[in-house]
Amino acid sequence: MNDSQNARIDAxxxxxxxxxxxxxxxPKVLHAIAGRPLLDHVLDTVAAVGIDHTVVVVGHEADLVRATCGRPGLDFALQQPQLGTGHAVQVAMPQVRAGGWTVVLAGDVPLLRRETLRRLCEGxxxxxxxxxxLTCVVPDAGAYGRIVKDGTGRVQRIVEAKDASPEELAIGEYNTGVFCFRTDRLVEALGSLTTNxxxxxxxxxxxxxxxxxxGEEVAAVATEDPDxxxxxxxxxxxxxxxxxxxxRGN
Known part of the structure; x- marks a missing residue:
């Protein structure tokens, strides 16, 4: 990370x-590309931007994922049962360090570039x-959640495709599932979640x-590469x- 920030970031x-x-x-995250599990590619990207503590939320075949992808600086949290992405992060938070920032991302995005993740964190x-x-704009965002903004371009909410109106489905800017939060704000927001x-x-x-x-600001940081x-x-x-x-030559 940018040394001037002295940011402590967990993932x-x-x-x-x-x-x-x-x-x-x-488990999906153990399927391999370039001879290595998807999850390993993601963990490498996280480590490459200077994040030295990561919590991996496991569920299906949890022991196998732990055995395959364990490494220094890595903790695991068991999500059982699986009640959604918000619940997954709730399960992880007891192992996340207080007082800094928290990156959240999925274990099945092996093509995420370290430069993009660094830009999100530093921004x-x-x-x-x-x-x-982290957002991306495409002509048809399909099943991805849409980024809803106000008239000044400020992010207001994210609406999942299954819950979206026809007008919201027409939005081309979508949620990639990669976030960076102030940890204290994340903890507060997680406590507000419902299953409605x-x-x-x-x-x-x-x-x-x-x-x-x-009254908080949520920024949108875009990547131009949907791949x-x-x-x-x-x-x-x-x-x-x-x-x-x-x-890419990786």
């Missing part, structure tokens, strides 16, 4: 899912915002509306990610 990596669309008993710390979300949505889950994305409603933030859910997507990584 929470969400890796509890089974990944049913992979049609395999192997959040420097801006004084309570949080920032179509999936009956605790959405991490609902923290944004809570923070904004309490680097794509989540891997199928064997075909795994193969496509491997091709992209090979073209």
């Amino acid at each position: 929470v990596v969400l890796a509890a899912g089974k990944g049913t669309r992979m049609k395999s008993d192997l 959040t710390v420097a801006s004084g915002a309570a949080a920032a979300v 949505n179509k999936q009956g889950e605790y959405y991490l994305t609902d923290t944004v509306a809570f923070l904004v409603g309490n 680097e933030v794509v989540g891997i859910n199928t064997v075909d997507e795994l193969a496509a990610a491997a091709d992209i990584l090979a073209r």
Whole structure:
């Protein structure tokens, strides 16, 4: 991280899912590209920006994930049952250090560039915002959550596609699932979550509306490359990610 910031940043990596669309008993984050598990690629990116403490949230085949991807500076938190992304982060927070910032991201985004993650973290710390979300703009954001802004371009909330109106679904700027929060604000916002949505889950994305409603700023930091933030859910997507990584020369 930028030495001038002296920022203490922890990371929470969400890796509890089974990944049913992979049609395999192997946890999704342990499927490999370039000879290494998806989760290892994510952990390498986190470490490369100077984050020295990470909590990985595990669930399906938790012991196997621990055994495969354990490394110094890594703790694990068990999410059982799995009640949504907000719940996953709640489970991790007892192991997150107080007083700094917390990055949250999924364990299935192996193409995320370290430069992008560094820009998100440093931008959040420097801006004084309570949080920032990494976004991307595409013609059709499909099943991704939409970034809803006011007339001045300030982030107001994130609405999941399943809960969105037709007008909201027309928004091209979407949530990549990569966040940086002031840790104290994150703890407060997590305590506000409910399951009042179509999936009956605790959405991490609902923290944004809570923070904004309490007068806090939530920044949007954009990447112009949708490939680097794509989540891997199928064997075909795994193969496509491997091709992209090979073209990068990683």
